[in-house]
Amino acid sequence: MSGTQNAPQPVIPRTGIGIDVHGYAPEDAPQPLWLGGLLWPGERGLSGHSDGDPVAHAAADALFSACGVGDLGTHFGTDRPEYAGASGVTLLAEAARIVRAAGFEIGNIAVQFVANKPKFGPRREESQRVLSAAAGAPVSVTATTSDGLGFTGRGEGIAAMATALVYAAGSASPTSVA
Ligand SMILES: Nc1ccn([C@@H]2O[C@H](COP(=O)(O)O)[C@@H](O)[C@H]2O)c(=O)n1
Numbered sequence: 001m002s003g004t005q006n007a008p009q010p011v012i013p014r015t016g017i018g019i020d021v022h023g024y025a026p027e028d029a030p031q032p033l034w035l036g037g038l039l040w041p042g043e044r045g046l047s048g049h050s051d052g053d054p055v056a057h058a059a060a061d062a063l064f065s066a067c068g069v070g071d072l073g074t075h076f077g078t079d080r081p082e083y084a085g086a087s088g089v090t091l092l093a094e095a096a097r098i099v100r101a102a103g104f105e106i107g108n109i110a111v112q113f114v115a116n117k118p119k120f121g122p123r124r125e126e127s128q129r130v131l132s133a134a135a136g137a138p139v140s141v142t143a144t145t146s147d148g149l150g151f152t153g154r155g156e157g158i159a160a161m162a163t164a165l166v167y168a169a170g171s172a173s174p175t176s177v178a
């Protein structure tokens, strides 16, 4: 028997991607702004069937993408009345439950949103805490403007992009592979 047969197999993690965009709610039907799992008092809110939190939705979509188990619409379609007004944090927690039930563990999720405001830096730690607790894994959130360009620059809505890393449950964590 050759030595290589008993060599530990490398853990191949899987990456996923998620993008979500929500437009601002009309002035005559204002909504609260939910972004990064946080309520932003005084900020114009976004439209959506749920709470319209693009950061939480992009994170959930990235998890589904990484595991190859469909997408946000597959699991939380607008035809599901129970998700009307649902919190993005609830959707992310449910997404994490679904991917774990499918046999995956979550390495991390990274999200970046594009918006002129709110100014995110001062509440980054709070947002990361809330989203990481929901996912049961580290979630990092960054923000950028689009330098005044495009629909985010014109203040028509907020876009978020996320990546996620998962690995088969029961395998060694990718970070523990020599
Ligand atoms: N909504 C936002 C947008 C940006 N930031 C922070 O500002 C930095 C500079 O943004 P640019 O788009 O001008 O490159 C960015 O790196 C973030 O740290 C923010 O907090 N909230």
Ligand SMILES: C[C@@]1(CO)OP(=O)(O)OP(=O)(O)OC[C@H]1O
Residues within 6 Å of the ligand: 020, 021, 047, 048, 049, 050, 051, 052, 053, 057, 072, 073, 076, 077, 078, 083, 084, 085, 086
């Ligand atoms: C989350 C869901 C379901 O409540 O609604 P929205 O808040 O509209 O969000 P979106 O990211 O457009 O798509 C997924 C939807 O199925």
